[in-house]
Amino acid sequence: VEAYALGTAGPWAATTAGALAGAGLWSAAMLVQEVGRARARRRRRRADLLVRAPLLPGEVAVSGRLVVLESEQPDAWWQPGTPPQLVVTTAALRRLKGRQLDAVLAHEQGHARARHDWLLNCSSALAGGFPQVPVFAAFRD
Structure with missing residues (x-):
């Protein structure tokens, strides 16, 4: 007491x-x-993604949708939100084969399951709210 x-x-x-x-x-x-x-940012990215990879006629956005983008840059990322989307570029598909591609996809799905988007939000909030504390900026980066 x-x-x-x-x-x-x-x-x-x-x-x-x-x-x-x-x-x-x-x-x-x-x-x-x-x-x-x-x-x-997520709304803008989704709108850009829909322009770059539009839904086919009769296709409905479903959870876990895989989006393949034409690009010369190998890249893969998980787009958080509802529904979440896994995005892979054609360069990544050409470059990665078999178990390598499985590992990249599992890695991105791990980010989604662990809700790393929320971790990024928290670290960005701390870095923006307390710019004089360098550890918060390092955590965000």
Whole structure:
């Protein structure tokens, strides 16, 4: 009981508690802002993806849709959202064979299962909210 009594813990207890509460509120505000930005980026990427790889007539967007993009740059990524999409370029399909391609696809699906998009949102929020703390920027990067 004595540990929670702010007035009896010393002259800095109330100031420290206020600073921690303020930092918590600031972190929450930065996270809300970052989630909003991430949603806007995701909408733009999905719109761009739909232009580059439109649905075929009669095709419906389903969960786990694989999108193959024509590109000279080998790349693969998981597009988070509803429904999530796995995107692979033709250069990656030409370059990777058999188990290599399976490993890349499993790696990207692991990102989706672990919800790394949320981890990126949190790290971006901390880096943006506390730019004077270099460890947050390093975590984001």
